[in-house]
Amino acid sequence: MLRILLRILAGLFVLILVLGAVLAINTMRYTPPEVTATTESFALGADTGAATEILSQAVQFETVSDDLARPDFAAFLQFLEQSYPVVHATMSREVLAAQTPLYKWQGSDASLQPVLLAAHYDVVPIPPGSLQHWDHAPFAGTVADGFVWGRGTLDNKGALVAMLSAAEHMIQQGFTPKRTVYFSFGGDEEIGGDGAKAVAEHLTAQGVQLAWALDEGSFVLDKIIPGLTQPVASINLSEKGYVTLDLVATSPGGHSSMPPRVTAVGRIARAVDRLQANPVPGGLNGISEEFFDALGRYFPIDKRVVFANRWLFNPVLEGILSGAPSTDAMLRTTTAPTMLSGSSKENVLAAEATATVNFRIHPRDSVDSIVEHVRATIDDPEIEIRLDPSFASAASPVSASDGPGYLDIEYAILAAFGPLATVPGLTIAATDARHYAQAADAAYRINPFKIDSSDLERFHGINERLSIENLETGINFFGALLQKQ
Numbered sequence: 001m002l003r004i005l006l007r008i009l010a011g012l013f014v015l016i017l018v019l020g021a022v023l024a025i026n027t028m029r030y031t032p033p034e035v036t037a038t039t040e041s042f043a044l045g046a047d048t049g050a051a052t053e054i055l056s057q058a059v060q061f062e063t064v065s066d067d068l069a070r071p072d073f074a075a076f077l078q079f080l081e082q083s084y085p086v087v088h089a090t091m092s093r094e095v096l097a098a099q100t101p102l103y104k105w106q107g108s109d110a111s112l113q114p115v116l117l118a119a120h121y122d123v124v125p126i127p128p129g130s131l132q133h134w135d136h137a138p139f140a141g142t143v144a145d146g147f148v149w150g151r152g153t154l155d156n157k158g159a160l161v162a163m164l165s166a167a168e169h170m171i172q173q174g175f176t177p178k179r180t181v182y183f184s185f186g187g188d189e190e191i192g193g194d195g196a197k198a199v200a201e202h203l204t205a206q207g208v209q210l211a212w213a214l215d216e217g218s219f220v221l222d223k224i225i226p227g228l229t230q231p232v233a234s235i236n237l238s239e240k241g242y243v244t245l246d247l248v249a250t251s252p253g254g255h256s257s258m259p260p261r262v263t264a265v266g267r268i269a270r271a272v273d274r275l276q277a278n279p280v281p282g283g284l285n286g287i288s289e290e291f292f293d294a295l296g297r298y299f300p301i302d303k304r305v306v307f308a309n310r311w312l313f314n315p316v317l318e319g320i321l322s323g324a325p326s327t328d329a330m331l332r333t334t335t336a337p338t339m340l341s342g343s344s345k346e347n348v349l350a351a352e353a354t355a356t357v358n359f360r361i362h363p364r365d366s367v368d369s370i371v372e373h374v375r376a377t378i379d380d381p382e383i384e385i386r387l388d389p390s391f392a393s394a395a396s397p398v399s400a401s402d403g404p405g406y407l408d409i410e411y412a413i414l415a416a417f418g419p420l421a422t423v424p425g426l427t428i429a430a431t432d433a434r435h436y437a438q439a440a441d442a443a444y445r446i447n448p449f450k451i452d453s454s455d456l457e458r459f460h461g462i463n464e465r466l467s468i469e470n471l472e473t474g475i476n477f478f479g480a481l482l483q484k485q
Contacts, residue, residue, distance in 0.1 A: 030308030032297045042415035044479030046169035048472040054083045055161045059141035059150035065122040065190040073099040084168045099187035100195025112179035113211035119160035120189035123152040124460045133462050153466035159447050162474030177485040189432045196432035200439040210440035212405030215433035217445020222452045233413045234425035236445035241361030241395035246386040253351035264353035265342045271378040272337045272355050278377045282332025287426050294423035329428045333362045363395040396434045399442035412481035416473050448477035
């Protein structure tokens with residue numbers, strides 16, 4: 001008996017040694033890819049001081065998207081003509097829907113597919129009652145402490161100024177791209193992007209199929225991802241879709257002193273609870289797997305061992321990632337109940353109760369599959385599911401992370417920022433890129449600015465700002481990118 005026990009223990013010991021060896025070998029092999037793009041510092045030589053002043057003035061145009069009839073929109077386009085005379089003398093320009101200008105920089109080789117660089121200049125309103133909390137007035141364009149302050153600096157006039165400043169300088173230096181380059185600056189991105197839609201439709205009508213388009217959608221993330229000290233440039237390959245469903249329950253109503261066992265409000269509450277308790281299935285596959293597989297290679301070895309051996313740790317890893325809203329959103333279609341309505345008086349039974357639930361659709365899902373998920377999950381034929389198709393959109397196609405556009409963008413990021421982690425990612429919000437993708441073989445999403453956790457609350461919030469250093473790096477990025485075209 002003792003001999004048998006010893007054999008079992010010896011066998012277990014060997015298995016443990018083998019398992020440890022497998023884990024170790026997989027982890028040692030699980031490293032970041034070799035950088036093939038240059039990591040030497042690239043400086044375009046453009047006038048950063050002039051670009052800073054242009055961005056400061058650009059902020060002063062109150063191009064708030066709640067009123068596209070504001071004279072600031074047309075005035076802003078005139079301001080661009082004055083600020084970038086060489087660009088406007090060299091490129092053709094058409095102004096399409098929602099005061100969206102489309103520039104065309106003719107390339108020298110007509111056989112090459114064109115590309116498109118995009119930004120938007122409309123901005124969101126200032127949060128009511130927040131003015132006193134701004135360090136500098138939101139539309140003053142104050143330059144102080146190494147930053148340009150004001151609404152639109154990060155989202156997204158800074159990128160627009162960086163693009164045109166790079167192009168202005170390069171034209172002055174005699175540069176002409178081989179392939180034609182379009183620039184599109186949306187006037188209504190914050191409220192749906194009819195301008196970007198018009199650009200895509202216009203290009204298609206002209207028989208133009210872009211090789212790729214680049215728009216906002218991510219940043220160079222500095223110490224934002226827990227456990228990583230190295231900056232991470234997430235070059236996003238797709239963005240989530242969008243659908244909002246209204247769940248509606250009806251009843252005869254009446255006085256609250258004689259309620260039925262289940263009221264309309266109770267029925268809706270039960271449905272919402274079931275949806276939150278049973279999220280849309282997700283997981284580490286497709287674009288989610290590509291993102292976390294690339295990102296995991298940059299973690300310290302104690303965490304890298306988990307990513308490197310997903311065959312063993314996958315359930316644990318998915319459980320951990322599902323536990324935080326930011327990473328959970330990368331794994332699945334998210335479920336967000338946002339609005340509830342019922343009776344207008346506390347002692348009156350609601351004749352109709354409604355819950356509004358917003359879903360951001362992962363590329364693996366569709367609008368129809370989300371509706372079916374909701375129907376099966378709430379499991380209540382007495383609840384009507386209402387959908388407005390005009391406000392629903394599928395996730396964008398997933399672009400290739402080894403395509404020429406991605407590789408050019410990665411090259412430019414490394415040229416401008418130096419060595420850092422580059423990973424393919426997923427934009428969890430909506431941008432104009434989803435519209436440009438309709439006229440392109442691929443669409444990518446990143447702003448060439450480095451942000452940290454303190455910047456996250458500035459988006460659509462208070463004290464939005466862009467550092468002058470970031471503006472200069474952004475100009476260098478677009479210069480390096482344009483030189484590749």
